[in-house]
Amino acid sequence: MTVKIGLAMGRCERCGRVYTAPRPAQPVTCDCYKECPICGAEMTPFNPGVIDPETYRGQETPLASTKTDVQDADWRLDTLYYCATCDYYSSQPPVEVTLE
Numbered sequence: 458m459t460v461k462i463g464l465a466m467g468r469c470e471r472c473g474r475v476y477t478a479p480r481p482a483q484p485v486t487c488d489c490y491k492e493c494p495i496c497g498a499e500m501t502p503f504n505p506g507v508i509d510p511e512t513y514r515g516q517e518t519p520l521a522s523t524k525t526d527v528q529d530a531d532w533r534l535d536t537l538y539y540c541a542t543c544d545y546y547s548s549q550p551p552v553e554v555t556l557e
C-alpha cells in the first residue's frame with residue numbers, strides 16, 4: 458500500500474472498521490464497543506460501581522426485575538455496557554485505533 462496524500466490509516470482490530478486521517482494523526486477510539494455483538498443494537502452504559510451486589514440483591518431495580526436469580530446475573534464487576542434488547546452484558550473496553 459502506498460500512501461500518496463499524507464493520510465494515516467488504521468483498522469480497528471475488533472470490528473475491522475478502517476479510519477483515515479491527515480497526518481499527523483491522533484489515535485481514534487472506535488465506538489464498536491458500544492455495539493451489541495449479539496444483535497447489533499447500541500448498548501447502554503452500565504456502571505456496576507453504583508450497584509453494590511449486597512444491596513442490589515435486596516432491591517427492586519429495573520435490572521433486578523429482569524433477573525429472577527441475581528446470583529446468576531450475567532453482569533460482572535468489569536461489565537461496561539448492557540444491551541437492553543437481548544440482555545447481553547459487555548466488558549469490552551473502548552478500542553483505540555492507532556493511525557499510521
Ligand SMILES: [Zn+2]
Pocket residue numbers: 469470471472473474487488489490552
Ligand atoms: Zn471497532
Ligand SMILES: [Zn+2]
Pocket residue numbers: 493494495496497498540541542543544545
Ligand atoms: Zn443485543
